Amino acid sequence: MRPVYAVSGGVSKFARARPELDFRGMVKEAYDYALTDLHLTPQRAREIVDGTICSYFSDHFTRQLKAGSMVQDYLGLCPKPGKRIEGGGATGGLAVQSGWEAVASGRFDICVVYGFETMSRVNTWKGNEFIALASDTNFDYPVGGFYSGYYAMMVVRHMKEFGTTVEQMALVSVKNHRNALHNPYAQKRRQITIEDVRRAEMVAWPLTMLDICVMSDGAAALILCSEDGLNTLHKATGHTPLPAKITGVGGGLDAMRMADRPHGEVILLPHEKPEDYRGLNYPGVHSFRAGRTAAKAAYQMAGITNPLEELDFIELHDAYTSSEIQTYEDMGLCRYGEGGKFVESGTPFMPAVDYGYHFPEQGRIPINPSGGLIACGHPVGATGIMQGVFALWQLQGSIHTHFGSDVLQVKNARRGAIHSHAGTGTYVVISILEKGE
């Protein structure tokens, strides 16, 4: 396998609705931004890009099959090869890994990964219905097909099993909304309190409107290349790109129906011991075996043995405040069951941002410095790619350039992770990015 680098990215503003641009226009906006950042003209890009990966989740939202072909021609990248990737909420993260495969294998030297979702085209509750069709339509969807309901059931079990509290979950919302105040790409930028989260309208007990990400229109693009691709870019532009190397990729799947999650042994990470989890039924519905599997593979490939010590930040899939807490555990930042205490300690907050609360260990490893899905929005096919773009900017030290402020720049960021998650934990992918030499 060849080394693969992320060199440039762009995000087309995530918003509740973008009626002024369709999916092609939004991807074009993100793609052009990525090209400009490389000092590359669309004409030159057309000559040197080898192929593309297109990411969008739902044909129901798009109501345009083969939309990837339409993006490709709109970008002027025909007749180059490309393909569409789909994997529920993890679509964007899967697409980034498909781009990695295309470059690592030697097939492409320069690969554009682009994705979008246009969720404003139906009302919120119809949108929830479309999303719930990503649960078993014989046994799950007809009973109350509603993803917020599924996640609520999972966290209720987490609360019972481990004593996790709604206030701990609310802190995730406080953190992510507050971080987003400094991210111009984010959809919801607010300073809120634990009380605000708990007073918000109840959606599925105990999750309120502020525990749950919103639907969005938006797009993102990320350019990946090989070492040869870096040289080609240098020749084409006269500029040396500032790359981040993708040093680890991992993925995992679990049973579609969460009713089918078995009870067995915890899959251990290198820094864990079997006695950490004596008597714990795993994964049950409180943990994500696919997330743990993805983490284990990605860490192994990147040579990470203790993620809390060896990662500088993570952009993870916080579709729910509860799933951010569950993901801390899957990714081994703390032990299973300790996710609530982990957020309470302040560990996943930015070190120098005032959240209105005092934390004993604020900022040890910023999680979702961008604001995550909860504040940035979640145009599904774009989300995982957006995480890749933000991770690249963190590693380049270029947050100031792109966000217009340094507040969210993780100081001396050398290694970060991005995490995408689908269904009730049915597809999970994790990729590790490192600052280029």
Next chain:
Amino acid sequence: MSESRVPEEEEGTVLFKVPLPKDLGALRELAPLIIKHHYEIDYIHSYAQDSPFFAGLANKRLLGTRCGNCNYTYATPRAHCMECGGPCDWVDLPQEGQIHTFTVCYYGSEAFLKETPFILALIEFPGVDTLFLTRVVGLDPQASSLDWIGMAVKAKFRRLSTFRPTDVYFVPIGT
């Protein structure tokens, strides 16, 4: 939090003509035209190898499956075993179990909005390896608490089947 805006409605206006400016360059400033587009479809859906479960509900039987090879027992049936790949046999599940976890849905997909608030739960059965997703009826949704976990519940069936998994639901034992 009280809403400070008028709720969105989806009824538009029928419009057959729209004026164009003389200067086509000004069209860049044209606000997007948004139309309503109706879409409706009936699928002919076969329950295929899952069919016996729905036939069971019509006969007030709650059927799961058990692997003939490794004996793994599924509360939500599957025709082949996820653990060993062997074929499964249909078996009667106990009609009494416990709430493993639950939620109260105050919102839902459009199709279920009119049924809110409803209680969604995963039920565990003795001697069965997996869970069953269902609705629980007979508890006060406003009184939700973690104490509901472990509550003994029993299956009830609709008298007239709809051949959907909601033909069965659970109620607390003693009600």
